[in-house]
Amino acid sequence: MSDALLKVRDLKIGARVYPPGEKPRDIDIVHGVSFDLEKGKVLGLIGESGAGKSTIGLATMAYGRGGVEITGGEVWVNGREILGTSLKDLRQLRGTEVTYVSQSAAASFNPAKKIMEQVIEASIHASKFSKKDAEARAIDLFTRLGLPDPETIGDRYPHQVSGGQLQRCMTALALCPEPDLVVFDEPTTALDVTTQIDVLMAIKKAIRDTGVAALYITHDLAVVAQVSDEIMVLRMGDMVEHGTTDQIINAPKEEYTSDLVSVRSRKHEGKPPSDNPVLTIEHVTARYKGTNFDVLHDVSMELHAGQTLAVVGESGSGKSTTARVMTGLLPAREGQIVFEDRTLSADLKGRARDDLREIQMIYQMADVAMNPRQTVGTIIGRPLEFYFGMRGAEKHKRIDELLDDIEMGAEFKDRYPAELSGGQKQRVCIARALAAKPKVIICDEVTSALDPLVAEDILKLLHNLQKREQVAYLFITHDLATVRAIADSIAVMYQGRVVRYGTKAEVLSPPFDDYTDLLLSSVPEMRLGWLEEVVEHRKMESAGN
C-alpha cells in the first residue's frame, strides 16, 4: 500500500446549494470514499449523474468546482498529502504531476491559440522541458495517438480538426508533461460511436506505452470495461462496489452493479411489417433555408401501426432532419409524405389540425421541451383542450389518467418542470404526446440525455404504451443497444441517405455494407477484450482489401 501513487482516504466533499425561496444549505456530495491507485494502473469510476465521479476526479488535484469544497479526508499523491497545501505547491502538481482530460475538448481548448502552443504550455511553464523538447514530445504523442500529419497538426487551430481528433489532442496535452496520473473525465461521451472507438484505442495505447496511472470517469460501463484494470461503482456519493474489471463485469456482488451490467441486455423480437403503413415518406429530398446543398437525398421509409422504426446514424447523418420533414417543420423539396391514404402538405402551415394531432413528437432534452412557466397539468392539458375541446372536470380526469399511464400520480399536476427529475420530465413529455391520441410518435434521441437505468425504464414505458395504443414510433437514436431493445425495423442513415433499410433481422444480419459494419462493430460490448477484437478485425479487413 505504501507504494501506491494515489491514496484517497475517507474523502468527503460538500457543496452549498441555493434552493429557490429557501435558505442556502450545505449538502454532502461525497461521503467518505477511499481507494488506492498504483503506478501504471487504470481505475474506472462509474455511476449515474450526481454520483460524484467528476467531483472525486477533480479532488485528486485538490480542486473543487465553484461552490464545491473538500470537507474531510486525505488525498496523497506520490507520498505527500495535497489537501491544504499552498496554491504554489498545487500549481506544481496540477498540469504536471496530475493532469486532466475533460469531456468537451471543443470547449476546453482556447480557440484563439494554436494546438501545439496549448499542448506544450504546462511543460514549459513548469520548466520540465525546453520548448524544443516539449514540441518533439508532443509530435511523438500525436503519432502514438494516431493523429494525421503529426508533424504539422500542432500548427492548426482547434476548429480546424475534428471532434475526435481534438479529443486526442487533449490526451496529448495531458500526457505531454510526463504526468504520474491522468484524470479522464468522460473523454468519449460527446463523440460518435464510430469515432469513440479510435479515441478509446488511442487512449488505451497511450496509457500502456507511457506507464501512467489513470482515473477513467464515465457513465458507460461497457466503455470503462475496455480500458480499466479496476472499477469502482459509485452512487449518490457512496461507493457501491470496488473490484477488478473482470469481477465487476462477470460477477457483480451488489444488486445495483448487476442492474448496470444487465441494462443493455434487453431483447425485443421484431415484428414483420403489415401491408398498409400508417405513415410513408417517399423519395424525400430537403435542404435548409439559405443553403444550396441538400441534407437529405431520396429518403424513403415506412411506419407501421404498433411498430417501431429505428433511424440510426452518427451526428450529421440526417436523422433529425428526417423527423423535421415528417412534421413539416422543414418542408421537403421533392418527394411526398403520405399519412394513411392521404398526402400531407409538405409545409406545417398547410396541414389540418387533425393531421397535426396524428403526428406527435418527443424531444431529447425534456427540460427545454416544456415551458418552464407552465405546470405539468397545463402542459398535458393543452393538447386535450386544443384538439378535443375538453374543459373542466372532463379535462382533469383525463390528465389524471395520463399521469397514471406514465406511472406518475395526480399529485404532480401542480408541479413545475424544474421540480421534476430528468426521467419524470421525459415522462411528462410522453404524456403530452399521448394526450393527442396520435397514430405516430417521433422520438428524437429521447433516452440519450438520461442515465442508463432511467433510460431503461423510459424504454419499457414506451414499449408498454405502444402495445396498448398501437401507436407507431419513429425512434431516432445513435445508440444501437437501444435499437436492439426496441426496434421492429431499422433505417441506417449516412450523409443524408438511407444506406440500409429493412426489418431488424435483415439489417442486423450479414452481409453488411461497409458503413453498417463500421457502425455495428463500434458499439461497445460489455465484455473484456472487445476493443482489441474489433481493432484486430478491422486491421484484417483492411489488409484483406
Place this chain on the structure above:
Amino acid sequence: MTRIPPAALFGLFFTSLYFLMAILAPWIAPYSMTEIVGDVWEPWSADHWIGTDNIGRDLLSRMIYGGRTTIFIATAATMISFTTGSILGFTAAVIGGWVDQVMSRFVDLIMSIPTLIFALVVLSVMPVTLTILILVMGLLDATRVYRLARAVAVDINVMDFVEAAKLRGEGRVWIIFREILPNALSPLVAEMGLRFIFAVLFVSTLSFLGLGVQPPNADWGGIVKENKDGIIYGIAAALVPAVAIATLAISVNLVADWVLNRTTSLKGGRG
C-alpha cells in the same frame, strides 16, 4: 416569502409614498394648485411646510399636484411603450422574415434620431395637450422596448417547447402570450422600471424646456423651471422637485432590481 432586503424596502417606501401622494392629491394637498396664498418665495413655516413659489403659491401643494401629473404621464407613457413595444417585438421575432426586417429597420431609423430632438420637433408643430405628450413619449420609448422584447423573444422562439407548440398547430396569439411572454417577463419588468424613470426624466426635461406640461398646471420639471431664478438669491425652491425626481428614480430602480432578482430565483437562478 423571503425577507425583503433593506434597499428594496427603501425603494418600496418612497415609490409607494409618491404614488399614494399622486393618487390622493386632491385630498391631501393643503391648498389648491393655482391659488396665490402668500408672498413670493416665503421660507418654510407652519402654514407652508416647504414655503411658497415664485408667485406665492403653496409649494407643497404644487409639488403634490405636480407629482400627480408627472407620475401619471410617465405611467401612461410607459404602459403605451410596453404594450406596443413588446407586442410588436414578439410578433417580429415569431413571424421573422421580411416582416421582422421591415419593422426592425423602421425602429432603427427612429432610433437614429436623438429622442429629445425628435420629441421637440414633433411637439413644436403639434398642439401640446396631455394626450399628445403621452403618445409621443410612449411611441418613442416603444422603440427601445421593441428592441429588448425582440431580442429576448428570438432566443425563446427557438426553444423546443415553442417548436412543440407550433407543431401542435397553435396560433401566433397563443405562442406570443402563453409560451413567450411568461418567459420574457423578468427582463421586461426590470426594463419597465428603467423606462418609467426615463419617462419621468423626459417629461421633466420637456416641461423645463417649456414644451411639456403647460402652466398653470404643475409638474416637477415645470416647478424647477419656474423657481430656477430663485437659486441666484439662495432660495432652494427649485431643488425640492429636483430631489423628488432623483428619489423617485432611485427608488423605482431599487424595486425593479428586487423584482428581477426574485423572479429569476424562481427559475432556479441566482438567489
